[in-house]
Amino acid sequence: MLKEPESMDDCVYFTNRILEDGKGSIKCWVLRNKCPKCGKGIMAKPKDPKTGHFKIRSEEYVCPECKYTVNKDEYGETLMASIKYVCPKCSHSGEIEVPFKRKSVSRLNEEKGKKETVKALPFECAKCKNKMLVTQKMK
Numbered sequence: 001m002l003k004e005p006e007s008m009d010d011c012v013y014f015t016n017r018i019l020e021d022g023k024g025s026i027k028c029w030v031l032r033n034k035c036p037k038c039g040k041g042i043m044a045k046p047k048d049p050k051t052g053h054f055k056i057r058s059e060e061y062v063c064p065e066c067k068y069t070v071n072k073d074e075y076g077e078t079l080m081a082s083i084k085y086v087c088p089k090c091s092h093s094g095e096i097e098v099p100f101k102r103k104s105v106s107r108l109n110e111e112k113g114k115k116e117t118v119k120a121l122p123f124e125c126a127k128c129k130n131k132m133l134v135t136q137k138m139k
């Protein structure tokens, strides 16, 4: 069983959507990582001491407990995406965990009738191997 987030604050990324034909659905989330050094703090962007807000443009993530710091790319390498899905082809409902690495994939835009390239997290249905995408943007 995948660990579901308790709140949005636990997530680097969260999406819950019904697929186009209304038959399938995808719920995908990426939990914040715990500090690899002390195992207590949750890695987060540093806070601006003046405003108390996270510096969202920071290239670094910091452990609030021990101040261990990693750069954004290194942090991104370690993230895992948890996905719960209902396959629109075979109605299988499953769970899968994949590295949180978006790839450029080309797919057919049915509205426009032409191919387009989107950044997405691809995964397969465990039962029928139907390829599904967690796209970055949904209309």
Ligand SMILES: [Zn+2]
Pocket (backbone or CB within 6 Å): 035, 036, 037, 038, 039, 040, 041, 063, 064, 065, 066, 067, 068
């Ligand atoms: Zn730490």
Ligand SMILES: [Zn+2]
Pocket (backbone or CB within 6 Å): 087, 088, 089, 090, 091, 092, 125, 126, 127, 128, 129, 130
């Ligand atoms: Zn399937």
